[in-house]
Amino acid sequence: MGAKILVIDDELQIRKLLKVTLQAHGFIVLEKTTGSDGVLAVAMERPDLVVLDLGLPDMDGTEVLQKLREWSQIPVIVLTVRDNEIETVALLDSGADDYMTKPFAIGELVARIRVALRHAAHAPTEPVLQVGDVSIDLARRVVEKEKQMVRLTPIEYDLLKVLALHAGKVMTHHQLVREVWGEQNSEATSHYLRVYIGHLRKKLENDPTRPILILTEPGIGYRFMDFA
Amino acid sequence: MKNHYLWITGVIGVVAFDYFFVPPIFSFSVGDLRYLILFAIFLAVAILIATLALRLRMQVQESERREEDTAALYHLSRQMTALGDLDGIVAAIVNDATHTFHVSTWLVLLGERMELTVQGRLLEDVADEHIKTWDIYDSGLNVEVCHWVLRYGKVAGYGTDYFSKERVRYIPLKTEEIVRGVFALRPNEDSIDQLDRSHHLIEAFVGLATMSIARIQLGKEAQIARLSAESERLRTVLLDSISHELRTPLAGILGSVSGMIENATVLSSDDQCDLLFTIRDSAMRMNRLVTNLLGMVRIESGMLALQRRTCDVADMLGVVFRQLQDPLQRRIVDVQLQTDLPPFYVDDVLIEQVLVNILSNAVKYSPDDSRIDIQVIEEDGTAVLMIEDEGIGIPEGDEVKVFDKFYRAESVRRIPGTGLGLAICKGIVEAHGGTICAQRGHRNGARIVIRLPIDESEENDDGCQNSSHR
Numbered sequence: 001m002g003a004k005i006l007v008i009d010d011e012l013q014i015r016k017l018l019k020v021t022l023q024a025h026g027f028i029v030l031e032k033t034t035g036s037d038g039v040l041a042v043a044m045e046r047p048d049l050v051v052l053d054l055g056l057p058d059m060d061g062t063e064v065l066q067k068l069r070e071w072s073q074i075p076v077i078v079l080t081v082r083d084n085e086i087e088t089v090a091l092l093d094s095g096a097d098d099y100m101t102k103p104f105a106i107g108e109l110v111a112r113i114r115v116a117l118r119h120a121a122h123a124p125t126e127p128v129l130q131v132g133d134v135s136i137d138l139a140r141r142v143v144e145k146e147k148q149m150v151r152l153t154p155i156e157y158d159l160l161k162v163l164a165l166h167a168g169k170v171m172t173h174h175q176l177v178r179e180v181w182g183e184q185n186s187e188a189t190s191h192y193l194r195v196y197i198g199h200l201r202k203k204l205e206n207d208p209t210r211p212i213l214i215l216t217e218p219g220i221g222y223r224f225m226d227f228a
Numbered sequence: 229m230k231n232h233y234l235w236i237t238g239v240i241g242v243v244a245f246d247y248f249f250v251p252p253i254f255s256f257s258v259g260d261l262r263y264l265i266l267f268a269i270f271l272a273v274a275i276l277i278a279t280l281a282l283r284l285r286m287q288v289q290e291s292e293r294r295e296e297d298t299a300a301l302y303h304l305s306r307q308m309t310a311l312g313d314l315d316g317i318v319a320a321i322v323n324d325a326t327h328t329f330h331v332s333t334w335l336v337l338l339g340e341r342m343e344l345t346v347q348g349r350l351l352e353d354v355a356d357e358h359i360k361t362w363d364i365y366d367s368g369l370n371v372e373v374c375h376w377v378l379r380y381g382k383v384a385g386y387g388t389d390y391f392s393k394e395r396v397r398y399i400p401l402k403t404e405e406i407v408r409g410v411f412a413l414r415p416n417e418d419s420i421d422q423l424d425r426s427h428h429l430i431e432a433f434v435g436l437a438t439m440s441i442a443r444i445q446l447g448k449e450a451q452i453a454r455l456s457a458e459s460e461r462l463r464t465v466l467l468d469s470i471s472h473e474l475r476t477p478l479a480g481i482l483g484s485v486s487g488m489i490e491n492a493t494v495l496s497s498d499d500q501c502d503l504l505f506t507i508r509d510s511a512m513r514m515n516r517l518v519t520n521l522l523g524m525v526r527i528e529s530g531m532l533a534l535q536r537r538t539c540d541v542a543d544m545l546g547v548v549f550r551q552l553q554d555p556l557q558r559r560i561v562d563v564q565l566q567t568d569l570p571p572f573y574v575d576d577v578l579i580e581q582v583l584v585n586i587l588s589n590a591v592k593y594s595p596d597d598s599r600i601d602i603q604v605i606e607e608d609g610t611a612v613l614m615i616e617d618e619g620i621g622i623p624e625g626d627e628v629k630v631f632d633k634f635y636r637a638e639s640v641r642r643i644p645g646t647g648l649g650l651a652i653c654k655g656i657v658e659a660h661g662g663t664i665c666a667q668r669g670h671r672n673g674a675r676i677v678i679r680l681p682i683d684e685s686e687e688n689d690d691g692c693q694n695s696s697h698r
Contacts, residue, residue: 085577086535103515189540194571198540209542209549209563216547219535219577 002026003117006036008054009062009079009095011209017122018051039067042074049117051109053079053094054087058125062091069095075116077109085219092172092220099220115168115226129164131225134204134213137162143204148201155180159196160204161221163214168226170217197222234282238274241268271459300328301436308440308460317444318347322436325411328353328433329426331421332633334367334396334412337441351416372540374410375400381407386415387424399430400437400551408441465634473517476644479512484510513644520648523581524633527655533636535660538684539576541569541604541611548583549575555588558596567607572682578656579680582664585649586615586676594619594645594673608663609683617673627666647656653678 002025007018010033019029030045035056042050050068054061061078068074075097080088088099097116100109117166128210129136133146145151152160162179163171171179177189197216201208215223243256246267251259259266277630307320318335325333326349334348346367349359366372371392377384377398377678385394401409423430484503488495526532542565549556572579592601598618605612622630626637631653650666653676656691657664662680670676 087587104512187249192542194538194543198542209545209565211546215550216543218544218547218580 002028003048003113004028004030005049005113006030006032006041007051008032008035008036008041008056009051010034010055011053014053014079017106018109022110022113023098025110033057035061035067037066038064042068042072047074047115050074050076050122051079051113052093054081054084054106057166061154061164062087062094065091065094065096073120077112077122079104088173089172089220093169093174097169099140099192108181111168111226119166119169129167131164131167131213136160143202152200155192156196156199156203159193160200163222167224170221170223172221174221176221234275234278237269237278241274241337242271245270279624286436296571297328297426297432300324301429301432304433305436305634308436311440312444314441314444316596317437317440320361321411321433321440322349325413325433329413329415329423329430331416331423332414334376336364336367336368336369336410336411336412338378338409346372348412348638351414362426369398369412370394370606371589374412377410378407381405385412399434401441403438403442406442408438408445442607447674462634469634469636470517473513473638473644474648477513480510481507515646517646520646520652523652525653526657528653532659533653534575535577536573538571541565541572541613544572544580544583545602548587551580551584552587552591555591556600557589559594560597560599562599562601564601564603569604569606569611570682572611572680573684574660574680574682575656579660582653582656582678583613583615585653589649590615590617590674591618592619592645593617593621593640598673599671606682609681611678611680611682612682613678614675615678616669616671616675618669618671619673621667621668621672622674624668630666 005022005027007015007022007029009018009031013173015031015033019031022029030041030047032041035058036099038050038052038056041047047149052061052064056064061080065076065078068076076095078088078091078096078099079102080091080099081102092099097119098112100112107125127137127139129138134145134150135141138161143152143157143160147170158180159176162176173193177184177193181189197214198208201211201214213225215225217223246256246263247254250554262397288503303318304324306316307324311317311320314337318337322335330351332349332351334346336344336346344364346362346369348361348362350425362595366375368632370385370391373384373394373396375389377400381400381402382390383399384390385396386392386399386648387397391398396414399411399413400407403410413423413430435497476637484506488503489501545563549561587600594600594617601614601616603614603616608677620639623637623639627637629635630637631654632647632651632660635646635651636645650664654664657678657680660680662678664676664678667675667677
């Protein structure tokens with residue numbers, strides 16, 4: 001029995017596309033066309049994940065997300081359009097789990113749905129995370145690349161740990177700074193974040209100019225490659 | 229000098245000769261009658277010479293006046309050729325006419341909305357440097373006569389057959405069949421005679437004025453015609469380019485889809501896969517076009533909001549390479565970053581778009597397995613990004629034009645494109661206060677050089693400018 005996914009979108013074509021392709025991937029798909037219907041459906045039908053389009057006729061995506069988050073921790077993936085990074089970041093910071101920029105490839109959406117479902121299931125974290133040729137031993141605080149130990153500073157390690165624990169999921173600058181440095185969020189810390197990402201890439205990536213482990217999401221944040 | 233003075237001086241001479249030299253001297257009586265013949269010859273010669281002298285003097289005066297007229301005309305014509313604007317020409321005509329003919333002068337011109345504007349100078353305030361502008365009804369001119377002259381193109385008013393009671397003479401400025409304005413003169417008591425005598429000069433003056441005004445007006449009309457032709461051309465190019473660029477991928481999509489629907493049973497799964505790839509590529513191409521069009525609109529409408537933040541050029545390049553993964557597979561990309569590059573304080577999303585556009589061009593116009601060099605250095609708070617390919621390069625003379633929107637070089641007509649990519653790059657780079665230019669590279673490919681201010685302090689200096697983009 002596949003996971004139940006609620007699609008909230010007013011565009012018939014997109015709903016049809018999502019229904020056909022997600023069902024083909026083994027999901028059960030529910031459809032709603034307005035924000036209020038969507039919120040109601042989350043309460044009544046108990047879906048496992050929501051795919052939320054931002055341009056709804058009755059209320060905007062932020063509002064729908066707010067209403068949901070008042071009582072539900074259901075994973076939400078928002079569908080956004082290009083050139084809308086500010087709103088996307090705001091949505092991610094206020095509780096959306098991931099985003100897709102329209103037009104998108106279905107494969108990518110399915111991958112993000114799987115990641116969000118996995119994270120929502122709170123699957124017990126493996127003590128050793130294996131990502132490509134990099135392994136992170138959370139118990140021993142040891143990072144190895146191609147079986148060679150990589151020396152990381154405490155902050156570098158914390159940052160890597162946060163990224164790896166959320167592998168496959170986008171993390172905004174703000175979220176990373178909050179997880180690594182605590183609540184202080186300023187221009188300076190986001191500057192450090194950039195610097196430490198650079199250090200991590202130098203130590204872990206084969207070619208730091210073409211990263212495959214820590215990917216930059218332009219204008220939004222970073223995403224740790226998901227090999228699961 | 230009148231003719232009877234000639235006679236008087238001649239006669240006085242003869243009488244004086246008789247009195248002082250003809251015996252008996254000191255008497256008017258003549259001893260020998262032969263002297264009478266002498267007197268007659270004497271008188272005739274005196275009058276002849278005096279007449280000739282008089283005529284000579286009149287000729288000198290006449291030629292002096294002609295010289296003045298010529299000088300006045302020359303002065304006016306020199307000003308006419310030097311001046312390029314209508315106001316300046318009108319002022320020159322009015323001033324010269326006032327000074328040359330000692331009359332009050334007006335120039336009535338027909339405006340764009342058929343209204344009459346009057347500029348002129350009254351003889352009473354000739355000392356005033358500037359000419360005056362009036363509404364036709366306040367100018368003291370007879371509106372009815374002005375309209376009549378404009379309509380029929382004939383001289384009217386003082387000293388003519390029409391409206392001869394007027395104190396002002398109205399002369400049409402007429403080229404071929406078009407009356408471009410009215411030249412109005414009002415002589416005062418002293419200059420009435422002169423006006424009649426200067427008939428030809430006035431004609432020459434009016435001719436010159438008409439030509440100059442016509443030249444300016446025709447020049448304006450030609451410019452407007454050229455501009456509208458240019459915008460017409462742009463619109464055609466835009467429509468052609470967009471309709472072609474939209475229809476080509478649409479044709480691919482519709483063709484593939486209908487093929488799959490109609491021939492579902494006969495198509496092998498490989499064929500179906502091929503068609504699906506065609507659909508995907510066509511849709512991606514349409515998506516690129518729409519993105520570019522939207523980008524162009526945002527730049528043109530001044531809605532481009534810069535979201536500057538500190539970012540790493542290596543990071544940005546990583547994003548760009550990931551976006552261009554497929555096309556870059558068949559190129560050798562060499563990246564050279566200066567070792568101690570400072571962070572860039574730019575809108576990373578937009579700069580990434582610039583790099584994507586330039587690299588896409590580099591791929592599009594170069595053969596498989598050729599090199600693309602990317603070099604980034606920093607000089608005094610300005611980043612210099614150089615992207616060089618081994619492709620067909622940019623034709624000489626097109627280095628600036630390639631950044632115009634919808635411009636495409638003749639040599640690349642066969643290769644699909646809208647001519648928007650580089651225009652967008654230019655818009656984005658200039659919004660950052662930078663410059664972008666195209667050159668011929670070392671290996672005859674294209675080289676694009678971007679200079680970008682990346683200092684955080686730069687933004688504070690031009691903060692107002694940026695806020696206008698927001």
